Amino acid sequence: MTVEHATNPAPRDPDTGVGVVISIDAMGGDRGPAVVVAGMAESAEKNPEIRFIVHGDESVLSGLIARRRSLAGRCDIRHAAGTVTMDDKPSQVLRKGEGTSMWSALESVKQGEAQVAVSCGNTGALMALSMMRLRKLPGVNRPAIACLWPSRNPQGFNIMLDVGADIRADAHDLLQYALMGASYARNGLGLERPRVGLLNVGTEEHKGRAELKQAHEMIEKAANGSFDYIGFVEGGDLPSARVDVIVTDGFTGNVALKTGEGTAKLVGDFLKDAFSNSIMSKFAAILAMTSLKRLQKRIDPRRVNGGIFLGLNGTVVKSHGSADATGVSAAIKLAFTLAQSGFQDRLAARVAQGTAAATAEGGA
Amino acid sequence: MTVEHATNPAPRDPDTGVGVVISIDAMGGDRGPAVVVAGMAESAEKNPEIRFIVHGDESVLSGLIARRRSLAGRCDIRHAAGTVTMDDKPSQVLRKGEGTSMWSALESVKQGEAQVAVSCGNTGALMALSMMRLRKLPGVNRPAIACLWPSRNPQGFNIMLDVGADIRADAHDLLQYALMGASYARNGLGLERPRVGLLNVGTEEHKGRAELKQAHEMIEKAANGSFDYIGFVEGGDLPSARVDVIVTDGFTGNVALKTGEGTAKLVGDFLKDAFSNSIMSKFAAILAMTSLKRLQKRIDPRRVNGGIFLGLNGTVVKSHGSADATGVSAAIKLAFTLAQSGFQDRLAARVAQGTAAATAEGGA
Structure with a gap:
């Protein structure tokens, strides 16, 4: 994944010759390229090793980048005239996506110029394009x-x-x-031996769907030292300390994700109501400001910004469409951590090895 | 459902001859019968019309009930020696459940002595027994x-x-x-024209499972004046003001429910941490006490205590196994509201009518 591309050398550090290169789709988000470039600048200040290949409208991007001192000499701009909008359907993007900043950003990963791509664009389109351009990792049927x-x-x-x-x-x-x-938890969160659980409706043996019982046995067999399999978990365990990685299908996982976000937002709004309820409570809010800000930080969705596409020949980080500079910077930080750990090669090795173990006679 | 049973007259009001009779399984919860009787007493104080048939160990129950003035002359105790525990498997309970307080509580509804049964017992066992004793409502394939x-x-x-x-x-x-x-929303929440949504992973037409697309069309056809169908909703809409009733399968619904509860608890615990963080924040917490209590009340799971079994020949309210007296009282209040509105007969009529409309040629 780190082969140099002849016509487009990755913008590595001129002194050391090394660096982590992140490919950025600068045009996809709801808030436009200025916010994306601001997020890049935040990341660049914190990580001297980071370099960018930035895809989008060159006339706009060169101006935005020139105004950020931390980005000086660290960006390679690739002009792409088209933009994938939030309303574009994945099928349209597959047919007409060539020439968009999203397509171009994936191309840099495909060509080995960058280790990871980051986009704030439309999730469905980004997944469809990633599947088409990067292709599925050998042994993976459905990327996640x-x-x-x-x-x-x-x-x-x-x-x-x-x-x-x-x-x-x-x-x-x-x-x-x-x-x-499990591989993501090791390389992205630094957990040596992550605990994996399978999402189900109950922990009793007689509950659950047939495919879950089968998966339960297969994962148990595959857990040979690189991770622990703790069995079935329930919705209430998603934030729990007894598990690190929760496995489920994309329908259930999407409902759970949005339910959790919606509930956290509801409680947050009720909390705001409670503190603006009376003069006394407003005064209390001022006194508790530091503590409340700490709470806000712990559940701030911007901190957890960055869905990762796994199971492709290349890593893609999807940032929220509405992410601000802090959110974009969080997504880039995650991309940087994964690139630095050599995540993509490790992931491919683990998938090949684990699949063999789970399907071998008598286990491994 | 209000036919009198010859040998066991329902304990109606001696003056007026009327009243709402709730059948209580007093033995099933984690906290034992004392908490259930305390919850009954709370409800009885608030609702002069309420009467109970109480099922369980007579020697224990008669003592507990005698100590509550609000329950005097309003309870008919039925002795049942057995108890269904939280660990009993539904299949065991089906075979050996006769003689338990849970079985006996359902029997009072089956015999028409009580309008609704309330139990804090094991959900799986309660559903299995309810299916066997009350049977499914004509036209309903799967109760919910x-x-x-x-x-x-x-x-x-x-x-x-x-x-x-x-x-x-x-x-x-x-x-x-x-x-x-929709029928539950009208009778339990008093909404004249509830808005119904179908849970899916996206609101775009091309997303979702085949059965959801088919259900989408069927519900649209059935929505003829008694409710509004607003189409697909997502996990984030569960607490939203654009929908009243969210329809989904039991796997997804259970994961969403437990995810929501888990998230609310996480945020609540983080909030407690935040307020015990410093002397200043502890002082703020005292000042904001009233507002924080108001917040707690809004998201208190005890207030929403009471899952309802729908689609049987009789209504069953399942209270949380760990419910305290306030939780039990909330479940009884819900049972009372439904019984008073004649919910069971209305539900049966709506199901028959709506199914006919959705399957009729050209709609209704």
Whole structure:
């Protein structure tokens, strides 16, 4: 994945010759390229090793980048005239997407110029284009989107996948999700031996769907030292400290993700109401400001910004369409961490190895 | 459903001859019969019309009831020696459940002595026994469990079903859930024209499972004046003010319910941490006490205590196993509201009528 491309050398550090290159789709988000460039600048300040290939309207991007001192000499702009909008259907984008900033951003990963691509664009279109341009990893039938979930664990987050790449998943797909999720937890969250759970409606043996029982056995067999399989977990365990990676199909995962976000927002809004209720409570809010800001930070969706596409020949980070500079910077940080750890090669190796173990006679 | 049973007259008001009779399984919860009787007493104080048939160990119950003035002359105790525990498997309970307080409580509804049964017992066992003793309502293939969800709507709650009666649901089942949920919203929440939505992963036409597309068309056809069908909704809409009744299969509904509860609890715990963070924040917490209590009340799971079994020949309210007296009282209040409105007969009529409309040529 790090082969140099002859005509477009990656913008590595001129002194050391090394660096992590992230490919950025600068045009896709709801808030436009200025916010994306601001997020890049935040990341560049914190990580001297980071370099960017930036895809989009060159006349706009060169101006925005020139105004950020931290980005000086660290960006390679690739002009792309087209933009994939939030309303474009994946099927349209597959037919007419060439020449868009999204297509171009994936191309840099495909050509080995960049290790990871980051886009704020339309999820469906980005997944469809990623599948077409990067292709599925050998042995993976359905790629997945993994998200981070605020949790009681020391690392602050749990991982859940799939949260919407595909609405179906059979037992073999769920096994792949377990292997990919465990690899992501090791490389993205730094957990040496992540604990993996399979989402179900009850922990009793007699409950659950047939494919879940089958996946349960397959994942148990595949868990040979690189991760622990803790069995079935329930919706209430998503933020729990007894699991790090939660495996489910994309339909259930997407409903759970949006339910969790919706509930957190509801409680947050009720809290605001409570504090603007009386003069006394407004005064209390001022006194508790520091503590409330700390709380806000713990459940801030911007901190967990960055769904990851797993199971392709290349890593793609999907940032929220409405992300601000802090959100974009969080997504880039995640991309940087994964690129630095050599995640893509490790993931491919784990998938190949784990699938062999789960399907071998008598286990491994 | 109000036919008198010769040997066991319902304990109606001696002056007026009328009253609402609730059948109580007093033994099933985690906290034992004392908490159940305390909840009955709370309800009895608030509702002079309420009467109880109480099932369980007579020697224990008569002592507990005698100590509550509000229950004097309003309870008919039926001795049942056995108790269904939280660990009993539904299959065991079906074989050996006769003589338990749960079985006996359902029998009072079956015999028409009581309008609604309330139990804190094991959900799986209660559903299995309810199916066997009360039987399915004509036209209903899969009964459902409906729960209340804190929301931004004026009524304070939305309804979601199924949250775990069955892990599968085809298009016809989802239609039944829509009809039953709408009837529950009218009679339980007092909404004249509830808005019904179908849970999906996206609002775009090209997304979602085949059975959801089919159910979408069937529910649209059935919505003829008694409710509005607003189409697909997502996980984030569960607490929203644009929908009153959310329809989904029992697997997805159960995951969503537990995810929502888990998230609310996580945010609540983080909030407590924030307020015990410093002397300043502790002082602020004291000042904001009234407002925080108001917030707590809005998201208090005890207020939404009471899953309802719909689609049987009789209404059963399932209270949380760990409910305290306030929780039990909330479940009884819900049972009382439904009994008073003649819910069971209305539900049966709506299901028959709505199914005919959805399957009629050219709609109705």
